[in-house]
Amino acid sequence: MARLIDLRMLVEACIDFPDEDIDFLEAADALGKLAHIKQLQQRLFVSAKQGSLLREGVHVVLVGQPNVGKSSLLNQLAGDEIAIVTPIAGTTRDTVREEIDIQGVPFHIIDTAGLRDTSCEVEQIGISRTWNAVEKASLVLLLLDAREGESEADRVILARLPTGLPVVKVFNKIDLLSAPTAESGQDVFVSAKTGAGMDGLRLRLLALAGWEQTGEGAFMARERHLRAMKSAREHIENAETNWRQLEFFAEELKLAQNSLSAITGEFCADDLLGEIFSRFCIGK
Numbered sequence: 001m002a003r004l005i006d007l008r009m010l011v012e013a014c015i016d017f018p019d020e021d022i023d024f025l026e027a028a029d030a031l032g033k034l035a036h037i038k039q040l041q042q043r044l045f046v047s048a049k050q051g052s053l054l055r056e057g058v059h060v061v062l063v064g065q066p067n068v069g070k071s072s073l074l075n076q077l078a079g080d081e082i083a084i085v086t087p088i089a090g091t092t093r094d095t096v097r098e099e100i101d102i103q104g105v106p107f108h109i110i111d112t113a114g115l116r117d118t119s120c121e122v123e124q125i126g127i128s129r130t131w132n133a134v135e136k137a138s139l140v141l142l143l144l145d146a147r148e149g150e151s152e153a154d155r156v157i158l159a160r161l162p163t164g165l166p167v168v169k170v171f172n173k174i175d176l177l178s179a180p181t182a183e184s185g186q187d188v189f190v191s192a193k194t195g196a197g198m199d200g201l202r203l204r205l206l207a208l209a210g211w212e213q214t215g216e217g218a219f220m221a222r223e224r225h226l227r228a229m230k231s232a233r234e235h236i237e238n239a240e241t242n243w244r245q246l247e248f249f250a251e252e253l254k255l256a257q258n259s260l261s262a263i264t265g266e267f268c269a270d271d272l273l274g275e276i277f278s279r280f281c282i283g284k
């Protein structure tokens with residue numbers, strides 16, 4: 001297996017002994033080795049992301065106007081009567097959380113108070129809790145009434161959602177439509193009452209969570225592991241683009257190695273890569 005530390009020693013030797021020049025690095029296939037390390041690191045990153053997903057789960061927040069069926073959708077996803085459902089707009093006040101499992105991936109589904117202008121103090125507190133939940137969301141399902149389509153009130157909600165947060169529009173109550181709607185683009189159509197369209201929604205949630213069946217084990221990474229790996233990847237990429245500037249090349253390799261070492265402390269980065277990949281039986 002190509003090792004980061006060997007490559008670093010190679011580059012540093014080149015700097016220390018000016019007789020050795022870039023040809024020497026080329027002959028030693030430094031770039032080929034770097035590409036191999038990058039590839040291993042990328043595979044490790046994917047496994048780590050999957051592991052992090054299994055450990056932390058995905059926070060999905062249901063938002064929308066009152067009465068569109070958020071609580072019904074939570075109940076349908078959970079397969080149980082978790083949240084109170086009534087035809088009265090403004091039923092949900094507190095956020096209601098339930099952990100569900102889709103193909104082994106945990107999802108924390110958070111039902112919230114419907115969003116509207118209201119003079120009711122209790123409802124106002126509920127609505128501010130909705131926005132607090134949105135801040136912590138990994139993704140948002142914006143529920144809409146399929147009979148109404150997207151209204152001005154929905155557009156106001158959409159505009160208030162943080163930029164960069166993935167949002168899926170879920171048109172609910174399709175059982176009440178006289179004619180079936182043609183599925184369009186990224187939108188999802190369901191009936192929280194009959195369960196129609198729910199399998200499609202579950203698959204969509206898995207895809208948005210970034211779940212990939214790689215066939216390789218998932219490395220139980222934490223958020224800080226992912227950050228360390230991202231930083232290592234950036235340094236490896238910097239090294240690759242600037243490899244002709246040897247000092248820079250060596251420095252970026254060092255930084256990449258430091259980032260990986262941050263995951264385990266006393267353990268050296270190459271040991272970590274070796275350890276993890278030997279478990280996945282990936283050819284060396």
Ligand SMILES: Nc1nc2c(ncn2[C@@H]2O[C@H](COP(=O)(O)OP(=O)(O)OP(=O)(O)O)[C@@H](O)[C@H]2O)c(=O)[nH]1
Pocket residue numbers: 064065066067068069070071072073084085086087088089090091092093112113114115172173174175176190191192193194
């Ligand atoms: N026919 C039909 N009725 C639905 C569907 N989903 C929800 N409802 C009904 O719509 C009404 C409101 O449903 P809720 O789930 O309480 O709606 P909500 O969005 O949680 O409402 P708030 O808590 O007030 O914000 C209830 O009478 C539900 O039975 C659906 O898919 N089809």
Ligand SMILES: [Mg+2]
Pocket residue numbers: 070071072083084091092111112113114
């Ligand atoms: Mg509700």
